[in-house]
Amino acid sequence: MKVKFYGVRGSIPVCGEEFQRYGGNTTCISIYREAANRFVIFDAGTGIRKLGKELVSMGMDQKVLNILFSHFHWDHIQGFPFFAPAYNKNQQIGILVMGKERKYNNLKEIFSKPMQMEYFPVRLDEMGAQFIFLNLGDDTFYYGAKVTGVPQYHLFPGGSYGLRLEDESRVLVICTDLEHIDGIDPNIVTFANNADVLIHDGQYTEEEYKKYKGWGHSTCGQAVEVAIRAKVKKLVITHHDPDHDDTFLDTMEKGCKEAFPNCVFAREGMEFEV
Numbered sequence: 001m002k003v004k005f006y007g008v009r010g011s012i013p014v015c016g017e018e019f020q021r022y023g024g025n026t027t028c029i030s031i032y033r034e035a036a037n038r039f040v041i042f043d044a045g046t047g048i049r050k051l052g053k054e055l056v057s058m059g060m061d062q063k064v065l066n067i068l069f070s071h072f073h074w075d076h077i078q079g080f081p082f083f084a085p086a087y088n089k090n091q092q093i094g095i096l097v098m099g100k101e102r103k104y105n106n107l108k109e110i111f112s113k114p115m116q117m118e119y120f121p122v123r124l125d126e127m128g129a130q131f132i133f134l135n136l137g138d139d140t141f142y143y144g145a146k147v148t149g150v151p152q153y154h155l156f157p158g159g160s161y162g163l164r165l166e167d168e169s170r171v172l173v174i175c176t177d178l179e180h181i182d183g184i185d186p187n188i189v190t191f192a193n194n195a196d197v198l199i200h201d202g203q204y205t206e207e208e209y210k211k212y213k214g215w216g217h218s219t220c221g222q223a224v225e226v227a228i229r230a231k232v233k234k235l236v237i238t239h240h241d242p243d244h245d246d247t248f249l250d251t252m253e254k255g256c257k258e259a260f261p262n263c264v265f266a267r268e269g270m271e272f273e274v
């Protein structure tokens with residue numbers, strides 16, 4: 001699997017010379033599976049705009065392009081109206097969520113409402129692509145890869161979902177927008193067990209977390225703790241706070257590397273093989 005970050009920021013996009021090295025766009029990750037010759041996209045934060053342009057310029061002709069959503073807070077959907085493939089009438093786009101227990105009265109409305117006339121000049125139904133709205137349940141198979149979801153605490157239990165993708169004996173786990181209430185959540189450790197790569201929320205320092213308890217995010221120290229307990233091979237920390245500039249993130253990363261050497265803070269454009 002080839003993983004590339006198009007957005008690593010949490011909460012709101014930022015710009016300025018102090019954010020150039022880590023990047024300012026909100027969550028969007030592309031996963032390219034060589035075995036199936038298919039892209040799958042994780043979340044549609046503002047970073048998805050660039051990904052969409054790249055897919056168009058490379059002439060991507062995948063009939064159904066799936067976007068799997070951890071949840072629908074603004075920083076994870078805001079790039080969607082600017083996703084170029086959604087304007088192609090020959091394109092099918094799957095809008096996917098995981099979690100059998102997750103009940104949405106109308107998944108389509110989550111996307112159509114923010115695109116109603118008062119907010120955006122193009123309606124969802126006018127974009128062009130055909131949209132398929134689907135809940136995959138707790139686990140499924142996707143062109144030969146095993147996909148599992150885990151409910152995460154994000155303001156409430158199951159407020160967001162983590163993803164585990166097992167492809168040709170390689171394992172990628174993405175757990176962002178989660179809070180470890182009362183110590184490390186053992187379900188997350190089990191979920192991430194033996195992953196080749198764990199991408200984990202690490203928005204706050206331990207000191208900051210005292211102020212932001214209950215806001216739905218993890219500390220970078222907790223991300224490291226999960227990585228150690230789950231015996232993952234590589235840890236990538238993401239969902240950087242909009243108040244953290246490059247220098248601040250360098251310091252956080254250095255601290256995490258001391259505790260878990262194969263740890264890196266996600267940067268926009270960062271690409272690696274799982």
Ligand SMILES: [Zn+2]
Pocket residue numbers: 010011027073075076177239
């Ligand atoms: Zn977020």
